[in-house]
Amino acid sequence: MFERFSKEARAIVIGAQEEARSLGHERIGTEHLLLAALRHPAQPGPATLVRLGVTVTSCRAAVAAVVAGEGGELGPEDAEALRTLGIDLEEIRRRADSSFGSGALDAPRRGRSGHIPFAARAKKVLELSLRETTARNDRRIGTEHVVLGLLRMDDKITLSVLDRLGIVPTDVQELIRADLRGAA
Incomplete structure (x- = not known):
């Protein structure tokens, strides 16, 4: 499936590992994919989030607040x-x-190197991004598909981070789709 990812979407997947590592997390989660997506503010999907006022800084604060409550x-x-x-x-x-x-x-922090595995919910986002690509009849999985996949997640961590950012997933999905129609 990874071969179907655009260069920018691949950068999100790689960036998610960097985000997880920098935060000392044991697994790559949806929150790390979201942070990595926001590193590409001009790309479809992340651009919509940025237009709504979501920044890497505000997202990092939301992740820290949610993960602190989840982290044991x-x-x-x-x-x-x-x-x-x-x-x-x-x-x-x-x-x-x-x-x-x-x-x-x-809690012990991971070192700077070594593979960090994907959490099941992050894997689900990648699967959902493929489904978004197929539904739109697109050939490549782009940043917009990854963000749309994130917005379809209904797990506690993802929803909590989005809520702290003031994001209503269904509303933002429609905004992204409208942006994509406008760009076509």
Whole structure:
């Protein structure tokens, strides 16, 4: 399937791995594909998002907020639950940092090299981008198809990131399709 990707769409797939690596994530997710797509603001699909005010910076902030809530880190509710058992989470963090160095309890970060696998939801986006290409009778999978595939996802992380960006997937799908019709 990768041979059907345009040069720019391939750059999104490669860029998604770079995004995941730079964020220290274990898998390439839809959020990384979205960040990588926004690196190409003049391309169909990403251009529509940019016109709506989505930037790499705003997307990165949305991803950070969503992933922090998903990432297995203990949040305020967890700290309160532990406090009812007589466990002070902040005190444990302070002691660990004091004994083992700052960030001792933080999740380990991946190195700068090595393959990062695609999460199932990111693979699904690539499959959906192929379906978008077929539905439009296009020969190559372009940036617009990848973004349309992203907008079709209904998993919690993707929807949360899009929501934080003020993106209503069905509305933006129609805007992208209208942009494509206008460019034809």
